[in-house]
Amino acid sequence: xxxxxxxxxxxxxxxxxxxxxxxxxxxxxxxxxxxxxxxxxxxxxxxxxxxxxxxxxxxxxxxxxxxxxxxxxxxxxxxxxxxxxxxxxxxxxxxxxxxxxxxxxxxxxxxxxxxxxxxxxxxxxxxxxxxxxxxxxxxxxxxxxxxxxxxxxxxxxxxxxxxxxxxxxxxxxxxxxxxxxxxxxxxxxxxxxxxxxxxxxxxxxxxxxxxxxxxxxxxxxxx
Amino acid sequence: xxxxxxxxxxxxxxxxxxxxxxxxxxxxxxxxxxxxxxxxxxxxxxxxxxxxxxxxxxxxxxxxxxxxxxxxxxxxxxxxxxxxxxxxxxxxxxxxxxxxxxxxxxxxxxxxxx
Numbered sequence: 241x242x243x244x245x246x247x248x249x250x251x252x253x254x255x256x257x258x259x260x261x262x263x264x265x266x267x268x269x270x271x272x273x274x275x276x277x278x279x280x281x282x283x284x285x286x287x288x289x290x291x292x293x294x295x296x297x298x299x300x301x302x303x304x305x306x307x308x309x310x311x312x313x314x315x316x317x318x319x320x321x322x323x324x325x326x327x328x329x330x331x332x333x334x335x336x337x338x339x340x341x342x343x344x345x346x347x348x349x350x351x352x353x354x355x356x357x358x359x360x361x362x363x364x365x366x367x368x369x370x371x372x373x374x375x376x377x378x379x380x381x382x383x384x385x386x387x388x389x390x391x392x393x394x395x396x397x398x399x400x401x402x403x404x405x406x407x408x409x410x411x412x413x414x415x416x417x418x419x420x421x422x423x424x425x426x427x428x429x430x431x432x433x434x435x436x437x438x439x440x441x442x443x444x445x446x447x448x449x450x451x452x453x454x455x456x457x458x459x460x461x462x463x
Numbered sequence: 464x465x466x467x468x469x470x471x472x473x474x475x476x477x478x479x480x481x482x483x484x485x486x487x488x489x490x491x492x493x494x495x496x497x498x499x500x501x502x503x504x505x506x507x508x509x510x511x512x513x514x515x516x517x518x519x520x521x522x523x524x525x526x527x528x529x530x531x532x533x534x535x536x537x538x539x540x541x542x543x544x545x546x547x548x549x550x551x552x553x554x555x556x557x558x559x560x561x562x563x564x565x566x567x568x569x570x571x572x573x574x575x576x577x
Contacts, residue, residue, distance in 0.1 A: 296561070296562070297564055300561070300564065304561065332566070333564065338566075339566060340564055340566045340567045342508075342512070342567060343515055343516055344515070345513070345515050346515070347515055347516065347519055385515075387512055387513075387567055388566065388567075389509065389511055389512070389566075389567075390511060392566075413515070
């Protein structure tokens with residue numbers, strides 16, 4: 241099972257994402273934003289970081305990179321895509337996911353271990369979890385406040401598109417405590433918290449994040 | 464920008480690329496500034512999207528004694544130099560696809576004839 245991890249200029253967590261893929265039992269494949277080559281991968285992870293230094297808007301310029309044109313086309317054909325933190329911002333900017341991520345309401349960078357509730361356990365990236373399960377993974381962002389126009393937000397909630405929600409303290413003022421959302425077909429998921437930083441007891445607050453990566457291995461086999 | 468990018472569309476839509484290339488022209492050939500238009504694009508958050516940066520500025524103004532200011536909305540201001548007569552449709556596309564995120568932001572285009 242080949243899981244691609246894209247590196248953009250300014251990506252920081254691509255190595256951790258690749259390691260999480262391998263710990264879950266997959267083969268990680270390094271992808272470069274400037275290529276037009278998805279290397280026949282079965283799924284793609286967009287990692288965290290500060291692509292292009294967050295110039296213009298976080299994720300905006302990376303979303304227009306050559307490889308993202310291929311990712312958008314493949315995702316519309318059903319390729320599973322996970323965006324973590326900056327990767328989530330890129331997915332929203334590319335139009336694959338609804339809404340936008342904006343400056344944290346309190347204007348501070350927030351870095352801590354965060355409780356999350358899995359709202360959708362039937363997406364390509366969350367089927368290893370139980371619906372309603374609470375997990376703990378790190379969150380670290382300065383522009384992680386999920387926003388959308390009130391009508392759009394109501395529609396998303398009605399369609400059950402919220403995949404993951406903050407439990408307890410909301411770290412950034414995200415509307416409706418939204419931590420992550422999914423595409424209509426459940427193949428594309430984006431979230432601000434970092435499951436790839438919670439895959440080993442030595443370095444993470446838990447191993448709860450591993451489920452995102454074992455989920456997609458099952459989803460790809462089932463497809 | 465991407466050093467290895469072969470994608471002309473991505474390069475063409477990057478504002479810094481446009482401005483740099485056009486700004487270099489007049490230095491090489493004095494007088495060729497004729498025919499270059501300046502287009503201003505203002506990007507502001509939609510009214511229904513809260514603006515914590517604007518609120519922080521408003522708070523600071525209050526502390527400085529400017530209590531008469533009741534609202535601040537922070538946005539972005541782009542200045543583009545364009546060869547020839549600016550094409551409003553193309554500039555609308557540039558603004559809507561890259562300079563602004565239409566999910567949360569509105570755009571105001573200011574062409575030289577405005």
